[in-house]
Each structure stands twice: as C-alpha cells, then as structure tokens.
Amino acid sequence: MIGRLNHVAIAVPDLAAATRVYKDTLGASVSAPLDQPAHGVTVVFVNLPNSKVELLGLLGDNSPVAKFLENNPNGGIHHICYEVPDIIAARDQLKKQGARVIGNGEPKIGAHGKPVLFLHPKDFCGTLVELEQA
Ligand code: CO
Numbered sequence: 321m322i323g324r325l326n327h328v329a330i331a332v333p334d335l336a337a338a339t340r341v342y343k344d345t346l347g348a349s350v351s352a353p354l355d356q357p358a359h360g361v362t363v364v365f366v367n368l369p370n371s372k373v374e375l376l377g378l379l380g381d382n383s384p385v386a387k388f389l390e391n392n393p394n395g396g397i398h399h400i401c402y403e404v405p406d407i408i409a410a411r412d413q414l415k416k417q418g419a420r421v422i423g424n425g426e427p428k429i430g431a432h433g434k435p436v437l438f439l440h441p442k443d444f445c446g447t448l449v450e451l452e453q454a
Contacts, residue, residue, distance in 0.1 A: 321410055322402035326432075326452050327365075327372040331385040332395035335362055335377030342366045342375065353377070356431060360384050363431055374431065399438070399448035407435045407453040419443045427453070 332338035335353060342348045342364075351365040360383035366373035376385050376398055388398055404410040407427050415421060420440035430436030430452055439449040 321413065322404055322451070323454055324403045325371050326401040326403050326450075327374050328400050329374040329376050329398045329450075330395060331376045331388050331392070331398040333378075333389055333393060335364060335375060338375045338377075338395065339364050342373070348373075354431075355379055358428070359431070360386075365431075397447075399450050401436070401450035401452050403454035404451050405454055407437060407451055410451055411437055414439065 330338070339350055343350045349367045351367070353362050353364050355362050357379060360380050362377040362379045364375040366375065378386060378389065385398060389395065411421055411425065420443055422438040422440055427435035427437050430450070432452065435453045437451045439451065441448045
C-alpha cells in the first residue's frame with residue numbers, strides 16, 4: 321500500500337535555530353519558512369536527494385505541536401509521511417483493518433497542496449503516520 325517516504329517531520333522549539341543546524345551544520349538545502357495557519361505550524365523544508373525533512377515550529381495558540389513540545393522540550397521526531405496512490409482507498413482499507421484515522425477521517429490539504437490523513441500512533445508502532453496522496 322505505502323510507497324515512498326515523503327518526509328520526516330521534526331517539531332522544534334526554535335525554528336530559526338533548527339534551520340541553522342540543517343543549513344549550516346549539516347549543509348542541507350533549506351526553504352524559507354512557510355506559515356500554515358490551517359495546521360498551526362510554520363514549516364521549513366529541508367530538501368534531501370531522496371526525501372525531505374520538515375522542521376515544524378509553533379504557529380498560533382492552538383498548535384497541534386504545542387503538547388508535543390511540552391513533552392519534548394528539545395524537539396523530536398513528530399511524524400513520518402508515506403505516499404499512497406489513492407488516499408481514500410488507503411483510508412478505507414486501513415479502517416477495515418481496525419486502524420484509527422485521526423480527526424473526522426476526511427483528508428485535509430497538507431503542506432504540499434495534496435490530500436493528507438494522519439493515523440493514530442498507537443496503531444503504528446508508537447509513531448504518528450501521515451499519508452499523502454502521491
Ligand atoms: Co507532514
């Protein structure tokens with residue numbers, strides 16, 4: 321069902337500092353910060369030859385990463401994103417197998433302008449999983 325690893329998302333308490341680590345220390349190509357008010361985050365994309373890392377900073381008062389950063393004050397891996405060819409078919413198949421989809425179960429438009437869904441970490445080895453339609 322799942323295809324490419326689309327990205328690994330890392331929530332960080334200081335987006336500018338994290339961007340410097342990836343740009344200057346690790347020598348990666350990084351994007352400008354992009355506010356995503358619908359998701360409560362500001363994102364910096366780290367472009368790697370075979371995938372991406374997304375640095376997630378808090379945006380606004382109701383950010384979904386606020387609780388995560390409370391528990392992980394230095395930041396940490398927040399989710400991983402796999403591509404699927406058909407997100408509705410993937411959702412329906414996973415639900416049939418008992419997996420929990422977060423929210424109302426309807427895909428939202430994600431950071432790359434494509435439909436995404438999140439799956440409950442308790443069903444996926446303790447890791448929040450994002451599915452993105454390829
Ligand atoms: Co993501």
